[in-house]
Amino acid sequence: MAIIFGLQLLAIVIVCLMGFYNVAPLSAVLVLIVIISVLSWFAARRQWAPVSRLAQAVSDWDEHSSGLDGWRPDQLPRRTDADVATLASSLYGFANRIAGYNQRERNFTRDASHELRSPLTVIKMSADMLADDASLGDFGQRSVQRIKRSTREMEALVEALLILARESDNGLTEEDFVVNDVIRHELPDVMEMLEGRPIHLELEEPARFVLHGSPRVFAVLCWQLIRNACQQAEGGTVVVTVMPGVVTVSHRGEAVPSHGANRHGFELAIAQRISERFHWPLELQTREGRRHVARIRFPESTPAPV
Template identity: 55%
Template sequence: MTLQTLVVVIASIMAVNNVAPIGAAVAIMLCSGGLAWLAVSREWLPVAALARLLEAWDPESPDMDGLRSGDERRSDNDVASLVKGLHGLASRIEGYGERERNFTRDASHELRSPLTVIKMSSDMLAEETSLSEFGHRSLERIRRSTRELESLVEAFLILSRESDQGLAEEDFVVNKVLRQEVDYARELIAGRPVELILDEPASFALHASPRVFAVLCGQLIRHALQQTDQGTIVVTVMPGSVSVINPAVDAPEPGSRRHASVDRHGFDLAIARRLSDRFQWPLELRSLPGASRVASIRFPNPHPIEA
């Protein structure tokens, strides 16, 4: 650019001082401009080729060979460094995708299999007539923990997927799925002074994954159970939303056993938040007069239940 400017200035001075004809000066200016344009175009050719390659890039089927061969063809050091960096980034992303697929496939099988064995063994052990009262209490704790672990594994497998592929969507009635989740949750409060009620003043359907819906609502219900020592927890179905209300409780003393439990089980709510953000079902938390806490999920596209 500096050389072209210098040529234009010299040609202009020569034309003004009648050292060279005006036509010759104009021709010099045009030739210098053309040569500059060719030089710039040549420098931009590798960048344009790289832009076309990235524009046609398919994350599901990355063209790694295109980046590698492009790196060998280009002599410009800056562009070659850029291509090398992009090739390394694409390789890492491809590795992440492969690990994600391996994890969801292997964990789905390897984690569910022992859980199934534990559940079957617990059911068989529950039929033993000679089991002591202490044994029955221990067995119930095992069954509750198995249920919690099963829900946690389900949530992790859903969140570990980069996309929603593999989650079958269908039309389902939310009330039916909630009844099952409430029944499961009642097993977790056996022997505790806590009551769990499902209030259904409305009913609606969704076109989504019932599995995701069940895991999300189950996490909110379990969070409420862990935050409540006694009282009544109400799960309410309203038009286009589901809410979980747990009663007001006294603030736990710092360092107490209950304080540690509340902190640990806030993890359920964190999973619920991630699921709601992932599937764009807004989650709202608020407090009612008397310090009762409400967690509500709003579903943007509810469907009426056909007769």
């Protein structure tokens, strides 16, 4: 490009000198300047053509495949500009890494979904059978209940991690759903998790609203916030409140003493990542007595029909 514009400048200077010294008439000088400019434009366009084709290839690129096979270093023309060759080679390597990452992500979510859920199902079935065994004493029943509670928590954790692992393809069905109905549907499982602990769960519904998205993602997010509230509580009541466009999870009762502050954090980290991923702002507050309040806002919610 520098050579093209340098030659153009030199030719225009020569033509102007010819006109200045009356070697050529003014009309001829103007015609020559136009011809030189047009030829320079065609030459520059020809040199820029590989960059334009590369930009178009990147624009049409599908992240699930390399999509830049025509720009492999060994397939570029021999006279390709060095900068264009370097750019094409870098983009080709980047596209292949992205395609490999997407393939590993799909393999992981598929395998993990099967390999993690299947043992949990077996554990749940075995725990249910043990719970029906009349020969078990009180200690055995308490142990079975702890197994069932831990299994349910593990299921919620696996579900949350699989949702977060699907970066490029959510694999989730989106629909319009009433958040109150989803929360009420999840309450029995949450109460089962709290069995044996002096913690009660309440649902307050001053409002009802509809949200467009994945009900499973919403349920997992509420699960994590409720688990976090239960981890911070020695007793009392965990309250889930549904307000217009807002869901609040708070604790009423005895809070965890200061030496138990490390009993939470992982659930909140997962909840924050889900809220950032699906653009549902999460606000955390600490009130008197070290009682924590989690508030989720849904900007695109609509009131539920009566």
